[in-house]
Amino acid sequence: xxxxxxxxxxxxxxxxxxxxxxxxxxxxxxxxxxxxxxxxxxxxxxxxxxxxxxxxxxxxxxxxxxxxxxxxxxxxxxxxxxxxxxxxxxxxxxxxxxxxxxxxxxxxxxxxxxxxxxxxx
Numbered sequence: 001x002x003x004x005x006x007x008x009x010x011x012x013x014x015x016x017x018x019x020x021x022x023x024x025x026x027x028x029x030x031x032x033x034x035x036x037x038x039x040x041x042x043x044x045x046x047x048x049x050x051x052x053x054x055x056x057x058x059x060x061x062x063x064x065x066x067x068x069x070x071x072x073x074x075x076x077x078x079x080x081x082x083x084x085x086x087x088x089x090x091x092x093x094x095x096x097x098x099x100x101x102x103x104x105x106x107x108x109x110x111x112x113x114x115x116x117x118x119x120x121x
Contacts, residue, residue, distance in 0.1 A: 011026075013107060021058055021059070049082060052070070071097065078096070
């Protein structure tokens with residue numbers, strides 16, 4: 001039975017109650033339909049680490065963000081030791097959401113509303 005693999009686009013995004021702080025778009029990338037295993041090239045720890053550092057650079061420019069917590073879900077790339085150390089070193093707090101709780105994830109709510117605007121203008 002043939003399997004179809006779609007091209008994927010990954011969006012890393014940081015938001016706060018008043019808007020978007022940072023966005024990084026990765027993809028789409030070509031998919032090899034003949035491979036039995038997925039090919040490399042997805043979002044890895046290094047991509048996320050760089051995104052978090054870039055986001056904290058933006059936060060550092062604004063005094064009101066100096067006491068922020070970075071809220072993340074429990075994806076393994078979010079819990080990397082180097083990323084955790086860098087967040088702590090820069091003076092930000094870390095909060096991890098409960099597993100399997102998209103209703104608590106602000107980015108899920110953001111995308112839900114964004115998709116409505118995309119569909120209905």
